[in-house]
Amino acid sequence: MPQRDEPVPIWDRPEPPDKPALTPLSRAKIVRTAIALADAEDLSAVSLRKVAAALDAGPMRLYGYLSTKEELFDLMLDAVYGEILAEAPPSGDWQAVLREWALRMRAAVLRHEWVVDLLGGRPQLGPNVLAHLESLLSAVDGSPGFGHIDDAMRALHAINSYVVGALRAEITNARAERRAGQDEQQWQNANAPYLMRMLKTGKFPTLGKVVADATHPGPSVRFSEGLGIVLAGIEAQLAEQT
Amino acid sequence: MPQRDEPVPIWDRPEPPDKPALTPLSRAKIVRTAIALADAEDLSAVSLRKVAAALDAGPMRLYGYLSTKEELFDLMLDAVYGEILAEAPPSGDWQAVLREWALRMRAAVLRHEWVVDLLGGRPQLGPNVLAHLESLLSAVDGSPGFGHIDDAMRALHAINSYVVGALRAEITNARAERRAGQDEQQWQNANAPYLMRMLKTGKFPTLGKVVADATHPGPSVRFSEGLGIVLAGIEAQLAEQT
DNA sequence: GTCTCTATCGATACACCGTATCAGGCGAGG
DNA sequence: CCTCGCCTGATACGGTGTATCGATAGAGAC
Known part of the structure; x- marks a missing residue:
C-alpha cells in the first residue's frame, strides 16, 4: 500500500494483511467464476471488477489473461x-441429429439464460464452436438428398437461425413472466x-381472437413445433431440387 | 447557475448566455435523435447524456418523458x-404476405443495424408492434389450411424466430467484415x-470442405433461401394435419 | 397587488463501469 | 552485491444510468 505522503512512521503502521496468498489464476478459473456470476443473476452482473474480486484479485489482474x-x-x-x-x-438420420442438437442447445440455454444475449452477437470461432459446427456439418453432409456441401450450409443456416430466434423469444418471455411473478399486481x-x-x-380483431381462443402451449412444445x-x-x- | 460560494458580486457576473431558449421536447423528438445517434454509430452511442446534449438539455430533462x-x-x-x-x-396469398413482411423487416434492419440488438430482447407491446402483429395474423388466419388460430400462431412463431436469428447472424457478419475491411491486415x-x-x-474435415467448395451466396440470397x-x-x- | 405555499425541473452527486497509465517491487545479469 | 529491466497491479480517467433535493416559477389566498 504505497502512499504519496507518509505522515505515520512505519513503526506505527501495521503490516499489509498477511499477503493475500496471490491465488494463481487461469482462463478456466476466470471463465468459471464469470459463468457462476451470470447464472446467479445476469450478464450485466458480470463485470471485470466483480469477477476479479471473486478471485481475490484486482481488476487489472485479469488483463493478463x-x-x-x-x-x-x-x-x-x-x-x-x-x-x-x-x-x-447423437445418432440417427440427419433429422434426428439436428433435432437432438437443437434440444441440447435449448437445454443449455435454460441452464444459462444469459447465453441468449450472446448468441449471434459476435462472430464465434472458439474451438468448441468449431467442433460443434463440424459435428453438425458431418451429420448432414453426405446424407441422402444432400449432394453438395451448399445443401448442408443452407440447412444449417435455416435451423440455426430458427433456434437462435426462438430461444431468444422464449427466454425473453420467461424473464418477463418471472418479473411479473415478483410484482404480480404491479404488472x-x-x-x-x-x-x-x-x-x-x-x-x-385477430389479436383479440388470439387472446380469446388460442391454446398457449408450453414453451418446450412451441419450440419443438417450430423445429418440426x-x-x-x-x-x-x-x-424439390431433385 | 447557482453556486455554493459566491465570491464575485452579482454585478460583476454576466447574465447566463441568453437563456438557451429551452427548446420544447417531445417523445417523438427524443426518439428521433436517439435513432439518429444509433444509425450514425451504434446502440452503445445512445446514452441519455448524449441524446439530451443533442437536444440542448440536461440529462435529467429526459426523465420527464x-x-x-x-x-x-x-x-x-x-x-x-x-x-x-x-x-x-402487401397483398397476395399468405406466403406472399409473410415473405414480403420478412423482406421489409430485413430492409428496415439494414437501414438501422442496431435493431438486431433489440429484436427479441424485451417484450414488445408498442402500438406499432401490435398493429404489425395484427396485420400478419389477419393475413394468415382464415387462409386455406389455417383452421384454428393456433395454426396462425405456429406459423408466425416459426417465421419470426427465423427472421430474428437470421438477421442477427447477417448483421453480426456484416459488422465483422466491416471491421476487417478497416484493418484488413490486422484481421x-x-x-x-x-x-x-x-x-x-x-x-x-467437413469444415475444410466448406472452405474449399462452398459457394458463399450473398446475404440477401441466403436470407431468401432460409425464408423459402x-x-x-x-x-x-x-x-399433413388435414 | 402582494405574499406564501407548492409542485416541478434539472444541476449536482453517487456508485459503478472498462481500461490506460505508470510507479514500485522483484527477478535476472553483471 | 549492485543495477537494470520487466512485469504487475494500484490508481486514475472518462464515461455511464439515475436518486436526490435545492432553486424557481407559478398558482392561490387575502
Whole structure:
C-alpha cells in the first residue's frame, strides 16, 4: 500500500494483511467464476471488477489473461458449447441429429439464460464452436438428398437461425413472466389495462381472437413445433431440387 | 447557475448566455435523435447524456418523458416497426404476405443495424408492434389450411424466430467484415492463421470442405433461401394435419 | 397587488463501469 | 552485491444510468 505522503512512521503502521496468498489464476478459473456470476443473476452482473474480486484479485489482474471484456464473453459462450459437446454424440438420420442438437442447445440455454444475449452477437470461432459446427456439418453432409456441401450450409443456416430466434423469444418471455411473478399486481395494474384498452379499440380483431381462443402451449412444445416446421421445410426443399 | 460560494458580486457576473431558449421536447423528438445517434454509430452511442446534449438539455430533462433508458429503446424499436407499417400493406396469398413482411423487416434492419440488438430482447407491446402483429395474423388466419388460430400462431412463431436469428447472424457478419475491411491486415494476421492451424489439425474435415467448395451466396440470397425453407415447412405442416 | 405555499425541473452527486497509465517491487545479469 | 529491466497491479480517467433535493416559477389566498 504505497502512499504519496507518509505522515505515520512505519513503526506505527501495521503490516499489509498477511499477503493475500496471490491465488494463481487461469482462463478456466476466470471463465468459471464469470459463468457462476451470470447464472446467479445476469450478464450485466458480470463485470471485470466483480469477477476479479471473486478471485481475490484486482481488476487489472485479469488483463493478463484476456485483453477485453468481450473476449471474456467469447470464452463464456465457447464454454457452454463445450458443455453441449461433452454429451455423447447423437445418432440417427440427419433429422434426428439436428433435432437432438437443437434440444441440447435449448437445454443449455435454460441452464444459462444469459447465453441468449450472446448468441449471434459476435462472430464465434472458439474451438468448441468449431467442433460443434463440424459435428453438425458431418451429420448432414453426405446424407441422402444432400449432394453438395451448399445443401448442408443452407440447412444449417435455416435451423440455426430458427433456434437462435426462438430461444431468444422464449427466454425473453420467461424473464418477463418471472418479473411479473415478483410484482404480480404491479404488472397487472400496469400492462393489462393498456392491452385491454388497445384491444377494445377494435383495431386488433385477430389479436383479440388470439387472446380469446388460442391454446398457449408450453414453451418446450412451441419450440419443438417450430423445429418440426423447419425440418419439414428442409426436407421439402431437398425433394424439390431433385 | 447557482453556486455554493459566491465570491464575485452579482454585478460583476454576466447574465447566463441568453437563456438557451429551452427548446420544447417531445417523445417523438427524443426518439428521433436517439435513432439518429444509433444509425450514425451504434446502440452503445445512445446514452441519455448524449441524446439530451443533442437536444440542448440536461440529462435529467429526459426523465420527464421516459422513466428508464430501456423505455427509450422500446420506443426506438416501435418507431422502426412504424416505418415498416407506413408502406402500403402487401397483398397476395399468405406466403406472399409473410415473405414480403420478412423482406421489409430485413430492409428496415439494414437501414438501422442496431435493431438486431433489440429484436427479441424485451417484450414488445408498442402500438406499432401490435398493429404489425395484427396485420400478419389477419393475413394468415382464415387462409386455406389455417383452421384454428393456433395454426396462425405456429406459423408466425416459426417465421419470426427465423427472421430474428437470421438477421442477427447477417448483421453480426456484416459488422465483422466491416471491421476487417478497416484493418484488413490486422484481421488477416490475427484470425486467418488461427483458423488455418485449426483446419490443418484434420479434426474438421467437413469444415475444410466448406472452405474449399462452398459457394458463399450473398446475404440477401441466403436470407431468401432460409425464408423459402420455413415457408415450405409451414405448408408441409398444414398439409399433413388435414 | 402582494405574499406564501407548492409542485416541478434539472444541476449536482453517487456508485459503478472498462481500461490506460505508470510507479514500485522483484527477478535476472553483471 | 549492485543495477537494470520487466512485469504487475494500484490508481486514475472518462464515461455511464439515475436518486436526490435545492432553486424557481407559478398558482392561490387575502
